[in-house]
Amino acid sequence: MSTIVGARGPVRLAGVGRRYGARGPWVLRGVDLELPEGRLVRVTGANGTGKSTLLRLVAGVDAPAEGRITGRPRGTAYVPERFPPALPFTALGHLVHLGRLQGLTTAVARTRATRWLERLGAGGYAGTALSELSKGSAQKVAVAQALLAEPGLLVLDEAWTGLDEAARAELDRAVRERVAAGATVLFVDHDPRRLAGEADTVLRVADGGVGPGPREQGTVPARVGAKAVEPGPVRVGTKTPDPDPARGGAKPSASAPVRIVASGTRPLPGVLPGGAAGEALGDGGGTLFRVGGADSDALLRVLLDASWHVHRVEAETGPATGGGRG
Numbered sequence: 146m147s148t149i150v151g152a153r154g155p156v157r158l159a160g161v162g163r164r165y166g167a168r169g170p171w172v173l174r175g176v177d178l179e180l181p182e183g184r185l186v187r188v189t190g191a192n193g194t195g196k197s198t199l200l201r202l203v204a205g206v207d208a209p210a211e212g213r214i215t216g217r218p219r220g221t222a223y224v225p226e227r228f229p230p231a232l233p234f235t236a237l238g239h240l241v242h243l244g245r246l247q248g249l250t251t252a253v254a255r256t257r258a259t260r261w262l263e264r265l266g267a268g269g270y271a272g273t274a275l276s277e278l279s280k281g282s283a284q285k286v287a288v289a290q291a292l293l294a295e296p297g298l299l300v301l302d303e304a305w306t307g308l309d310e311a312a313r314a315e316l317d318r319a320v321r322e323r324v325a326a327g328a329t330v331l332f333v334d335h336d337p338r339r340l341a342g343e344a345d346t347v348l349r350v351a352d353g354g355v356g357p358g359p360r361e362q363g364t365v366p367a368r369v370g371a372k373a374v375e376p377g378p379v380r381v382g383t384k385t386p387d388p389d390p391a392r393g394g395a396k397p398s399a400s401a402p403v404r405i406v407a408s409g410t411r412p413l414p415g416v417l418p419g420g421a422a423g424e425a426l427g428d429g430g431g432t433l434f435r436v437g438g439a440d441s442d443a444l445l446r447v448l449l450d451a452s453w454h455v456h457r458v459e460a461e462t463g464p465a466t467g468g469g470r471g
């Protein structure tokens with residue numbers, strides 16, 4: 146476990162709003178929030194109120210329609226509820242490849258990937274193709290993928306779903322380790338017993354805003370440092386009220402054209418590897434990049450460096466993987 150060195154300051158949301166479609170109802174509006182380092186933050190709220198929307202915005206896989214989000218660390222990882230297993234690429238091969246794209250050496254990526262698969266009880270599946278994994282095992286790969294590069298901001302949207310009991314407990318432990326190392330961990334889970342009593346802050350999404358949630362009952366373990374995340378005032382506007390960085394699969398061949406679907410908010414360089422250009426896929430659908438196979442790794446590296454979330458990688462000839470929502 147590494148410690149994040151140096152203060153990076155909080156992730157800040159200022160006047161953030163999101164709606165789907167230019168005329169869609171506002172799901173969130175006027176959200177002001179500070180998420181300091183080393184905090185565990187639970188997000189609660191009724192179904193459909195915008196919890197996932199908030200998490201995607203904080204993770205940077207979705208952009209606000211208005212307002213600004215600043216202070217997101219370079220190492221940001223996001224685990225959605227469902228990880229789309231993809232091409233015939235082994236679990237370990239996939240993780241090592243992703244680790245390398247995130248700047249790890251092959252040896253370090255392999256060591257960490259192996260360790261995470263073992264911790265999550267998926268060591269026996271290291272050599273299994275992603276496409277052959279059960280939902281639970283695929284989710285373990287998604288979790289391992291998120292933890293590989295020891296992120297400074299970890300966003301977990303029902304990430305425990307589909308995991309067996311031992312792996313759920315292991316993810317709990319991993320969350321505690323990240324927080325102890327100085328990371329901010331933001332999570333949603335339908336089970337109120339998940340990390341019960343451990344969250345530094347509970348937020349509640351309701352009526353298009355984000356406010357303080359109910360105080361947690363239970364024993365709060367002693368931890369050094371100030372506690373509260375300070376949600377800003379819940380300002381509700383005139384409202385009428387979408388794996389790790391998931392490289393969905395392997396590059397099909399060195400030269401075959403590849404389609405990469407990704408989403409993110411950080412600006413990308415003006416000129417992308419292979420002269421790739423992004424094409425918006427419509428609201429919440431991400432951005433499609435078409436690139437020659439020889440340049441696909443370089444493009445993936447650029448996307449991951451900019452904290453973009455890669456939804457799918459597929460051969461140009463036809464879709465090879467499933468994709469997540471938004």
Ligand SMILES: Nc1ncnc2c1ncn2[C@@H]1O[C@H](COP(=O)(O)OP(=O)(O)OP(=O)(O)O)[C@@H](O)[C@H]1O
Binds near residue numbers: 194198199429
């Ligand atoms: N990609 C999208 N396109 C259009 N509408 C969307 C999209 N994603 C979410 N929404 C809508 O935004 C609202 C909030 O959805 P969101 O998934 O953020 O809520 P939630 O609180 O996470 O819900 P749940 O608890 O059921 O997972 C819902 O009305 C949903 O239908």
